[in-house]
Amino acid sequence: MPHQVDHIIGRQHRGSDDVDNLCLCCIRCNLKKGQNIASIDPETKLVVQLYHPRRHAWREHFVTESNAIIDGLTAEGRATVQLLDMNDEDRARLRAFLLRRGRHP
Secondary structure: OOEEEEEOOOHHHOOOOOHHHEEEEEHHHHHHHOOOOEEEOOOOOOEEEOOOOOOOOHHHHEEEOOOOOEEEOOHHHHHHHHHHOOOOHHHHHHHHHHHHOOOOO
16 A cells, blocks of 8 residues: 655645654545645534644554454544544555554554
């Protein structure tokens, strides 16, 4: 799966080019995220910040179930899962394949 380096907080939102504001992301997630820094939590219907990989701990916001589905544990996690469509069929199938082979974190 190809990846690219991009801004976590886009320049239009005054995000910097510092390494702390850059991350390696899959192209599909990057296209889904766009310039968004917030989204709607599907549970509370409130606007919340998206998961920030430099400020937040993955395990506090997400859990990967045995069926390879990623569940958001927090408002930020749920909003991120929904916005990035992290559980679409193709990605869940790839995660399941990698999990079976011990290749998914």
